[in-house]
Amino acid sequence: MQNTTEKESNYNNLDKMSVAEILKDINYEDKTVAISVSKALPQIEKLAIAITERMKAGGRLFYIGAGTSGRLGVVDASECPPTFGVPFDMVVGIIAGGDGAIRKAVEFAEDDTEQAWKDLSAYNITDKDVVVGIAASGTTPYVIGGLKAANQNKITTGCVVCNSGSPVAAEANYPVELVTGPEFLTGSTRMKAGTGQKLVLNMLTTTVMIQLGKVKGNKMVDMQLSNYKLVDRATKMVMAEIGVDEATAAELLKKNDSVRKAVDYYNQNK
Helix, strand or coil: CECHHHCCCCCCCHHHCCHHHHHHHHHHHHHHHHHHHHHCHHHHHHHHHHHHHHHHCCCCEEEEECHHHHHHHHHHHHHHHHHHCCCCCCEEEEECCCHHHHCCCCCCHHHCCCHHHHHHHCCCCCCCCEEEEEECCCCCHHHHHHHHHHHHCCCEEEEEECCECCHHHHHCCEEEECCCCCCCCCCCCCCHHHHHHHHHHHHHHHHHHHHCCCCECCECCCCCCCCHHHHHHHHHHHHHHHCCCHHHHHHHHHHHCCHHHHHHHHHHHC
16 A cells, blocks of 8 residues: 555645745645546546436435544535435435544544444445445545445445555445645645545535436525525526516525425416
């Protein structure tokens, strides 16, 4: 395994740099992340297709991870219901140490090889579902154990890691390997590695939801109307789609709770 995420930073004497120098060098390193993701596009495509197929058959997507990786999974999962109007348990983020670990690190939680499967089993996971392990290093025991157990139970597995040839990738049916390289701050994988993982998770769920019909044109027609900004956005979407005035669009949304339903209701009753 080539563990580049733990390699010495390309920069030294960080504590002697000016603020401008620190920011410039971090920004330079961040620019390399998108290139790493682009090289993994064929792997990302295979995983996105696999997830789409399982979800079309009624399956769910589970993310498992520890630390920053686990938090990224929880964030992506939590954003799917408001963005795409899907049930809260259609995409599930599970972090080693439980929800308390989202805010405060739980010591040694990532080292338990048995716990991930216990956490997944609490959701009555089946072979219709997909489990994606997220691990910057690709060596996290919690994730390795979870993927191994999922494979033993004939559940489709994937991963997003930031080193090549890792134990996590070896357990995944559909591995995504981003070689993001040494961090600006040596070993701080919340930086480039975390950014790369976030980009991939954005790509996966957005692509899958488009394939599942949760987007029309380029609009989030099933988004939840949970604040005034989103209500205003939805009102404009309805106005543009069916050519009604603002008051009519607002009334249609009030009756139907989503852009899609408002437009369908209008078309069926005009």
